[in-house]
Amino acid sequence: MTTEKEKATTPAARPTARRAIAGRLSWGLADQAVCSMTNFAVGIYVARSLGLAAFGVFSLAWVTYGVVLGVSRGLATDPLVVRFSGVPTASWRAAAARSSGTALGVGVAFGALCLMAGPAIGGSVGAAFTALGVILPGLLLQDAWRYSFFAAGTGRKAFANDLLGGLALIPAMVVADRVGSVAAFVLAWGTAASVAALYGCLQSGIRPQLTGARAWLREQRDLGYRYLVENVGVSGAAQLRAYGLGLIVGVSAVGVIRGAELLLGPFLAVLMGLSLVTVPEAARVLRHAPHRLGRFCLLLGGGQAAAALLWGAALLLVPDRAGAFVLGGVWHSASELIVPAVLGVAGASLGTGAAAGLRALAAARRSLRCQLFASACYVGGGLGGAAAAGTVGSAWGVAAATISGSAVWWLQLRAALREHHQNHIREVRTP
Numbered sequence: 001m002t003t004e005k006e007k008a009t010t011p012a013a014r015p016t017a018r019r020a021i022a023g024r025l026s027w028g029l030a031d032q033a034v035c036s037m038t039n040f041a042v043g044i045y046v047a048r049s050l051g052l053a054a055f056g057v058f059s060l061a062w063v064t065y066g067v068v069l070g071v072s073r074g075l076a077t078d079p080l081v082v083r084f085s086g087v088p089t090a091s092w093r094a095a096a097a098r099s100s101g102t103a104l105g106v107g108v109a110f111g112a113l114c115l116m117a118g119p120a121i122g123g124s125v126g127a128a129f130t131a132l133g134v135i136l137p138g139l140l141l142q143d144a145w146r147y148s149f150f151a152a153g154t155g156r157k158a159f160a161n162d163l164l165g166g167l168a169l170i171p172a173m174v175v176a177d178r179v180g181s182v183a184a185f186v187l188a189w190g191t192a193a194s195v196a197a198l199y200g201c202l203q204s205g206i207r208p209q210l211t212g213a214r215a216w217l218r219e220q221r222d223l224g225y226r227y228l229v230e231n232v233g234v235s236g237a238a239q240l241r242a243y244g245l246g247l248i249v250g251v252s253a254v255g256v257i258r259g260a261e262l263l264l265g266p267f268l269a270v271l272m273g274l275s276l277v278t279v280p281e282a283a284r285v286l287r288h289a290p291h292r293l294g295r296f297c298l299l300l301g302g303g304q305a306a307a308a309l310l311w312g313a314a315l316l317l318v319p320d321r322a323g324a325f326v327l328g329g330v331w332h333s334a335s336e337l338i339v340p341a342v343l344g345v346a347g348a349s350l351g352t353g354a355a356a357g358l359r360a361l362a363a364a365r366r367s368l369r370c371q372l373f374a375s376a377c378y379v380g381g382g383l384g385g386a387a388a389a390g391t392v393g394s395a396w397g398v399a400a401a402t403i404s405g406s407a408v409w410w411l412q413l414r415a416a417l418r419e420h421h422q423n424h425i426r427e428v429r430t431p
Contacts, residue, residue: 027155038166048328056255061128063239068110070231072140076102077147078227079220085151085280096148098212103144107137127183135190145200165196226364233375241382253391259334260341267311282360301353305346312342340395351406354413366412374405
């Protein structure tokens with residue numbers, strides 16, 4: 001009798017499998033295009049409306065959200081993607097209910113902390129953090145639905161969800177512009193996400209189970225807590241760099257760095273879109289053709305790095321007048337960071353291929369080591385460069401750090417693939 005794995009590797013099945021992969025990747029790119037365009041629009045709107053200093057305050061709230069998002073993904077959605085991609089619908093629904101409930105619980109817990117911290121901080125920064133506390137549950141629940149839909153192979157639902165969030169953002173931003181404060185823009189961003197989060201409940205027909213969070217954390221603790229540390233290492237490093245840069249150079253420098261990131265927005269849309277589906281696809285490759293996993297990861301990382309360099313070359317050709325039209329007063333300072341920012345993204349892109357492979361192999365210990373090393377390099381390079389040469393020095397320090405981190409990711413993937421192959425041989429030889 002022919003097994004499912006043998007069917008997937010027959011010549012007749014290969015074109016169908018490739019079309020299926022291409023379809024899932026396309027939905028990932030389309031979804032992230034909408035999401036990144038939304039984020040890009042928010043950043044541009046705030047930069048042009050409030051100026052460099054206020055944009056720096058908004059960016060501090062943004063990177064703080066990134067840390068909390070890393071916690072949510074590590075505990076809730078990363079284990080879901082690794083263990084419940086391509087499984088029967090009943091299994092996926094039960095897991096998605098508990099996973100989304102966990103994400104919602106993380107949002108409520110950290111939202112409460114932000115609500116307490118905001119008044120203590122005071123000023124525009126404190127107001128921004130208070131607003132962030134209000135919107136965190138909706139932001140994290142929407143993100144949980146996105147990953148749940150991609151784990152189920154229904155990326156079109158994630159696309160529709162983000163499209164609705166983008167449309168809801170338009171009137172919210174108009175209202176925020178009339179108020180004219182950073183807190184108003186933070187609330188507008190989160191309100192639109194909350195609308196999409198509620199729509200996700202309708203799309204899936206699933207109610208997030210807050211009461212199932214404890215069971216989910218217990219069942220996924222072997223992956224979840226390691227992914228938690230790994231993700232917080234990524235987002236926490238960005239937050240430490242932002243806070244440190246604000247102390248060393250000034251809050252405006254945080255806005256300049258964010259401005260350079262916005263210039264890379266269209267490419268980062270592609271990168272993030274692929275990241276939604278690369279781990280599920282790598283997991284499928286591992287199940288059906290494990291010998292192809294290394295090549296899949298190499299093509300993935302190398303292709304993304306090459307695309308980043310091409311986008312950077314295009315940015316260098318942008319006239320100053322066009323750049324100033326988009327970013328306003330942020331353009332002049334941000335344009336000086338294009339070369340190091342692009343090299344940093346290219347280095348990180350190369351490492352994402354190896355990271356997807358380690359996730360698919362469920363090699364949580366190895367990926368954790370890689371991420372801790374990469375995060376330490378990121379903070380050290382970013383703050384050391386800032387102390388030596390200001391904002392530009394910080395950008396070059398981060399570029400060097402990401403390239404070094406990428407090398408470590410690939411060394412660990414090579415070791416994990418060899419270990420997986422040896423384990424497979426032992427299983428075959430064992431009667």
